[in-house]
Amino acid sequence: MPGKSFLELNSPTIGEFNYPSNPHGAPALQHPDPEKETFVPLIEGQISMYCCGVTVYDYSHLGHARCNIVWDTLRRYLQWRGYRVRYVQNFTDIDDKILNRALQEGTTMEVISETYIAAYLEDMGRLNIKEADSYPRATHTLDGIKQLIHELEQKQMAYASGGDVYFSVRKFDGYGKLSGRTLDDMEAGRSGRVDVPATSDGSPPEAAKKRDPFDFALWKAAKPNEPFWESNWGNGRPGWHIECSAMVRDEFGDTIDIHMGGADLQFPHHENEIAQSESATGKSLAHYWLHNGMVNVGGEKMSKSLGNFTTIRQLLDEGGVEPMVLRLFLLQGQYRKPIDFTDEAIAATVNGWVTLQEGLRFADQFGSQLGWSGERDRGREDRDALELDAVDRFIAAMDDDLNTSGAIAILYELAKELRRVGNILTHEGKLDADAQVLQRQWHTLGVLADILGLKAEPETAPASGLSDAAIEALIQQRTCAKQAKDYAASDRIRDELKTQGINLIDKPGDVTLWTRS
RNA sequence: GGCGACAUGGCCAAGUGGUAAGGCAAGGGUCUGCAAAACCCUCAUCCCCCGGUUCGAAUCCGGGUGUCGCCUCCA
Structure with missing residues (x-):
């Protein structure tokens, strides 16, 4: 059980997460039918979390916001439940798109990635997303990457071909177990979007170097004028999937508790990570795999390639939407389900946030009037300071596969009651509730909101210049x-x-x- | 073509065998010179369709229909 936390007293079990777990050969994976499974960490009281981050070649959009908000919320919740959490998220800073952008702007890959890493951290900071404990970058992980590829080669799981190195997918037995597919069921390139473009420099196309269409690149030979790293296979750069395997190993070791990322990464990215890591170590890469649903626009996935994306800064700056409105909006849906981004939905959330914010600011407005200060320095483990019924129901919701929608309903209950009493105080100048109970409700609202990362700024100074x-x-x-x-x-x-x-x-x-x- | 997911009121969204949470919007009322704010009340006999299991199903099973995702890159 996780250390000393008041939650331990309340609820002896922790969360159920709805996805297949991944111990090697576990029955759940042969039947990928998602069954909820009680979460058990590898090491009592500690949790290792790794989230696939972004390729830093542009500003982050609402899809990235969702991913970060959801997993930030899970992290906050687990911490509050008393676990020691180590949270790692990577930056992919080697990639064709970064390279192209650098070319376009007449600069280097480093400049582009530094620019967008800074922008990323700024955007996520505004959304009240806690910084990761570590942000490994592909360019800082070359040793680990090369070592891993070398091991895979030695184990005959990978082969060099024309300056590239590929992973032999068919040699890995469990390939497809995470996403519930088999190679024979899939037709490579079925999506019809895979062409094999002729290369401009006359080098053989990638497809010609692969022994099997499903094989994927661990290492890519450098093209002329491209940045490169030296290796046994010649000058080149790592493929995409290998960095995560190497980073997890560097940061945590062979096996982690929870691996997270967008649902669009489940196949092939996460499948490939599993293949690489488990081939090298012989151990399960992650015990739990969590995938967040997509942000949709008009029923379609928001994505760069479709061009239907809104960046976080567009929405916040040009759209004038408060960061916490976006956060609340994205937590209103269950994390696995797609969520539709519409003006109407945002407008509804704006109103909802006003209500929650009023509740959170209750103490600023009425605390002294009621004889209690607004400070929230009573310990969070202090059961007397909390409305236990609300907390219990909050926990029950969050434990059930992170049901933030249900959890938010509890916040509304508290906030609405506070607002009601506050309005009566304002309009009637009298109190129709017990001041101590109110204080407890307000305190509880603050604690629970904080777990969801919802934070009300103190009321700004009056706009009016009138005295x-x-x-x-x-x-x-x-x-x-x-x-x-x-x-x-x-x-x-x-x-x-x-x-x-x-x-x-x-x-x-x-x-x-x-x-x- | 394969694999996966989802379908609950005007919109968003819980609920996973015991008779439909919550938010937004809407309507009515109280109050008011008016207005605003505030407060109170109302708002799915029904959960995509058709069968089945059950004393009982939105919830389980079978079969449809529809939408989305993945099978390049993607959070």
Whole structure:
């Protein structure tokens, strides 16, 4: 059991994750029918997580945002459950697309990748995604990559051919076990998008160097004027799949607990990782494989190649969408299912976030009035500070294959109650609830929201330049106008204040309350 | 062609054998000079279709239909 955490007291078991696990030859893999399986870490109390990251040649889009938000949330949750988590995510900084972009812009691959790594970290930071414990890069992993390829060659699982090195897919028995396919069932290139373009430099096309169409490149010979690394096979650069195998090994060893990535990586990327790593080590690469569903636009996958993507910064900067709205939107669906990105859905989420945010800010607004400070420094393990019923239901939802949608429903319950009480306080000036219970609800809301990475910024300073005294004076004028039944004048004052973000609330007896929105 | 996933109200989305959470939107009401805010209430006899199992199914089984993903690169 994971260390000392209050959750241990509540719930002796942890999560169920819906995907096939991957111990070598485990029955679950012969029947890839996803069955939920109780999560058990390799080492008690510790969890190793590796997430396939991005190729850094452009700004990240909403699909990347989803992947990062979902796995960041899983990480936060497991940490909160008391596990020590080590989280690693790679940057692919060797790739044709980076190379092309460098060529286009008359610069180097390093400049391009540095630029977009910085942009990536900035974007993800805005979405409140915790930084990984390590961000290995392909260009920093060459030794490990070459070593792995060498071992595969020695084990006769790989062969050199025309300066390239390929993995012999058919020699690996379990190939296809993760995605539930067999080589014989698949027709290579069936998608109809695989052409074998003639190479410009007259070198043989890749297909001609492969012994089997399913074989994939571990090492690619450098073309003229391309950056390269020296190797036993000649100057070249690593293929894509091999970097992850090498990085996992460097960072963690042979086997990790959880390997994550987008559903589009399941085949062939993850399948290839398994083939490489398990051929080399003879051990299972990862015990759990988790794949997040795609972000769709009009029912189609958002992707670079379809050109239907929105970058994170476009949405946040040009679209004026708050980062937490995007986060909430992407967590509203279960992580495995596709989620449709529409203006309407974002608009609905904006309203939803207002509600949650009001709840999270409750203490700023009413805490002192109720005699409790807004500080949230009571320990998270302090059961007395939490609304245990809500916490239990939250845990039950999250344990069930990360049901964030169900978990968010609990946040709404808490936030709506706080908002209701807050509004009554504002409008009626009285309290119809127990102050201590409210404090507990607010504290709980904050703790649970934090697990989902949802964070309310403190309310910004009022936009209005009007001083309280000036506002009071205008209200006084308005009251006089009302008493004189000069409603045109009174409404003018109301409208004017409204444009300054001041809302007036009329009460019986010519009393007018005001709030800054 | 193969493999995989999904189909719940206007939109989003839980629920996986015991009689449909939640959010958004909408409608009605209270209040009000008006308006806004606020508060209260309502909103799927039904879960893509057809069979079957069961005392009982959105939930299990069989068969359809539709949508999407993967079989280049992709989160």
